[in-house]
Amino acid sequence: MDTQVTYKQNGQINVMFQDRNTSIAKPKPTESTSYLTNPFQNIDNQFEDFIGLDSLKDTIKEIYASIYVNQKRQEAGLKPSKQVLHMLFKGNPGTGKTTVARKLSQLFYDMNVLSKGHFIEAERADLVGEYIGHTAQKTRDLIKKAMGGVLFIDEAYSLARGGEKDFGKEAIDTLVKHMEDHHNDFILILAGYPAEMDKFLRLNPGLHSRFPIMMDFKDYSIDELMTIATQMASEREYELSKEAQWKLKNHLMRKKQDRQQSFSNGRYIRNIIEQSIRKQAIRVMQQNRFSHSELVLLTSRDITFDT
Incomplete structure (x- = not known):
């Protein structure tokens, strides 16, 4: 390969x-x-x-x-x-x-x-x-x-x-x-x-x-994971809304409390961001709104955790 x-x-x-x-x-x-x-x-x-x-x-x-x-x-x-x-x-x-x-x-x-x-x-x-x-x-x-x-x-x-x-x-x-x-x-x-x-x-x-x-x-802290998420979205020319950030952070905190190892690294965050971008694409098409702000914004509705 x-x-x-x-x-x-x-x-x-x-x-x-x-x-x-x-x-x-x-x-x-x-x-x-x-x-x-x-x-x-x-x-x-x-x-x-x-x-x-x-x-x-x-x-x-x-x-x-x-x-x-x-x-x-x-x-x-x-x-x-x-x-x-x-x-x-x-x-x-x-x-x-x-x-x-x-x-x-x-x-x-x-x-x-x-x-x-x-x-x-x-x-x-x-x-x-x-x-x-x-x-x-x-x-x-x-x-x-x-x-x-x-x-x-x-x-x-x-x-x-x-x-x-x-x-x-x-x-x-x-x-x-x-x-x-x-x-x-x-x-x-x-x-x-x-x-x-x-x-x-x-x-x-x-x-x-x-x-x-x-x-x-070391495994990333919650704050570091959030920084990674923001960075990954920005590299793809997307932005996380405040609600989307809260939803993601709460999800990561629950994962940490459950002591689930699989969440505590950048690969998991990358999968969430990429999946959320796909969800956002469906939402934008269904709403038929293609302004610059609509095209770059990832909302809490787009943030999903099926990874």
Whole structure:
């Protein structure tokens, strides 16, 4: 399945389509996209639309600062420090793990950390083979495609579910070897539910030390979810009426009180907004009113929760 990849160069938004497991190099950034001028502000700008990720921004600034200072140390004849950037993301579905990983592939390319900056998303089936030796070859091939970019493996704990005799262990061993051998050529990001990822690390004690950067993607608060809803509607050139906002917020509060996990992330909000836009389209057609205000307004009648 093709994946849409967007990146910015010289003020222009560029769009490419690539197979999920195919590497495509982006054009090298010019001086206008370099991070030499106001680098920390540039990082803030890159993530300004992301809700609740302040610690991530701080981590990226630390990475940039380390890279920049290392260059200065080399210029001064000093030994640069090695920096391994493999990461582990822990969070429930819809908390932004994949979106952030994809964004980092572009950002690290712009920072000259990665030579290509492409993003490859994989799952267990992309690494685990059907017979002895097949898994190691599949995993090596995937890593080869990821060279110069980011390899993102969601639900990574599934590689350890089959026990000692499962081929998933072979995939883990192959990943670990290449993480050490090629740590300057690609970045591996493993992601999944917090509890399962913690268990995964306990089952494979050698893995913990190989991921110096671990990020917790917390469930969004009610206020953050409302900000996301407003942001998503605005991106589509819609507005939520006051009544619609109250209805959505009350619904989310009830969900939280019921301790229903499925609501507490951006994916659930996206589904509500998209469904509400469809409901609004039916309402507008039935009313046969197509003024600008009617076309952009999502009312409480449009907000539904059949997701």
